[in-house]
Amino acid sequence: MRPYSSLTMASYVICPTQIIVSHFGSLLVLMTGLSWGAVGWIILLYTIRGLATTSIYHRLLTHKSYKAPVLVLWVGSIVAAAAGQLGPSCWKAHHVNHHQHVDGELDPHSPHTPAQGIRGFLWAQGGWLLTSRLFPDKLPRDVESDVALKLIDRFHFIPLIALALLSYALGGAEYLGAFFLSTTLLFHTTQAVNSLSHIVGNQPFITDDQSRNNGFVAFLALGEGWHNLHHAFPLSSRHGITIRAGQVAYLPDATFSFIKLLESLGLASKLRVPTEADLLGRARNGNLQPSWLSVAAGTSANS
Ligand SMILES: [Zn+2]
Ligand SMILES: [Zn+2]
Structure with a gap:
């Protein structure tokens, strides 16, 4: 019941x-x-x-x-x-x-x-x-x-x-x-x-599911289509993130931009975003560049 x-x-x-x-x-x-x-x-x-x-x-x-x-x-x-x-x-x-x-x-x-x-x-x-x-x-x-x-x-x-x-x-x-x-x-x-973000798109991060980063859905759904990142890092306030040639790359994410606007108005704080070391640690096809070591040493993506 x-x-x-x-x-x-x-x-x-x-x-x-x-x-x-x-x-x-x-x-x-x-x-x-x-x-x-x-x-x-x-x-x-x-x-x-x-x-x-x-x-x-x-x-x-x-x-x-x-x-x-x-x-x-x-x-x-x-x-x-x-x-x-x-x-x-x-x-x-x-x-x-x-x-x-x-x-x-x-x-x-x-x-x-x-x-x-x-x-x-x-x-x-x-x-x-x-x-x-x-x-x-x-x-x-x-x-x-x-x-x-x-x-x-x-x-x-x-x-x-x-x-x-x-x-x-x-x-x-x-x-x-x-x-x-x-x-x-x-x-x-x-x-x-x-639906689509569990069927079509790429999977830059390792997860135990079918979640995908789908740019078409991300555009329509104000950043929510970067769904593979979201399942890999559910606590991240920023979803628009991928891995390109072994490097972290940021993608348009209207919702994150809106949260940053709220932050600038004093209406949001303590935004959680994974560090680049965390992101690279979950990257599906490694191929990490030599710069990985310096990134892993502490560069934060919290910007
Ligand atoms: Zn999902
Ligand atoms: Zn969620």
Whole structure:
């Protein structure tokens, strides 16, 4: 029996429901057309909610890859909930399960199990949310003990509905359609990290899973597609890192840039990033340059 009420389960069911509604709602733009203002609205909502999901839900709340004032965590979680992809407790529970059981039977959304090929892809791309995998066996204690986060989790659908109403108030059916389209695109981008970044891409680091660095997903998912680095170093606030010719190389990572912006504003601190020695130590195809010794001697990548 799951350690939460049937009312909580009912609130989680709203997530796939609102994603399905968003898919159909996107068709509104076929009737209204899209002005440049509405296109800007799509991009704005996509970027803000995307960054909240990646920098707050994922890198702060789940992996604690940097520190931030609790207000940043609460406000960021409300914005992330407005993406329509569940509240902080359920989101973290799924993601912790993913890391603990990655690409195994208990991974909630691996493209390699329980199905492979196109069926595995569709499962990881959102199909899993339509099954009992939607309900985690347990919820993270740290999130459940924070009253504000717990409230955001159980009422995760309120920020999404508020944003839909705001969109309609701003520009009628056209902006409402833009909101639905932005929500649908962002949903598939997040799911592409679960699917494509475990199927296509390179593996510069040694891990026990199928995680890949995928530049296409990294562009769409604001840096989250550098997923092989993430599974090799889950505590790193920076995901955009690879190995080229035996040397550490840094890649565009919009979420890390956003966290650095928060840091410059005094809203983030103690960013965790592996040293180049750590990175080279996990490099898959060694071929380390002679400079490895000097790097291993203490050069930090924490910049
Ligand atoms: Zn993964
Ligand atoms: Zn993660």
